[in-house]
Amino acid sequence: MSNDIEIVRTVADLRQRLTAWRQDGLTVGLVPTMGALHDGHFSLVEQAVQSNDRTITSLFVNPKQFGSTEDLDVYPRDEATDVAALAARDVDLLFAPNVEEMYPDSAVTAITVPGIGDVLEGAFRPGFFTGVATVVAKLLIQSLPDRAYFGEKDYQQLCVIKRLTKDLDLPIDIAGCPIVREPDGLALSSRNAYLNAGERQAAPALHQTLVSSGDALAKGAAVAASVSAATAELLKAGFTKVDYIAVCDPASLEELEKVSGQARLLAAAWLGKTRLIDNIAIEI
């Protein structure tokens, strides 16, 4: 049984629905997405539905977070399938604005989160986190949910969003949700659709390498040696380029030269034209 889902495309309509819910004293959860939904997204949705009276999913492929050489034009889009899947999971409202609604008059204001937004992904994708932070800040302000849900799949993004929420005094609880993986360990991602058969076979090596590297660190291996070994392992497995493998403080994302206590091991690497990211928690 699926419930009815309402699709709204303007901020004004979104606010009207939210005002009514607030007047009825209902709590609201928001799950921002770029569509092409999979079980990773659905795990966020299910948590939101469980913990809130009403759940909104947003679907917006945000041009501001794509570089000029990136995949904006070919990014997978299938709104009808996404809507049916969200309705089946009891989502109440889909907010699916177009670019003009989200950025009227070519809006110029941007949110930048220096430091935590400049390293790792930020270093390899200049402007990416400004694009993410700007659109997420807008979505949060437009809907003012009680809680908003983000996946640890994009771990740095989660850290950036927690930071901006705190810095901008947004009264919203940011919930991080665990990574959903294929049985072979590959983290679910809309971009996995780009992988050809050979690349798909090689792809789980990213997670396997993180796990083996984490084990080596736990046994006392040095960070630099573990990172070099992991890089070599990925290239041997068929990855064509490694952007980074880094051991970081789990909150500040500062790179660590030595690990004691909790850390996050993060990586980005290419299989042909497809760039994959992944991360795991480690504790020593």
Ligand code: AMP
């Ligand atoms: P996206 O549509 O790629 O912008 O992702 C929307 C949200 O889903 C983000 O908060 C992602 O971190 C989250 N997400 C994407 N893939 C996964 C996954 N495999 N496991 C958990 N969360 C995910």
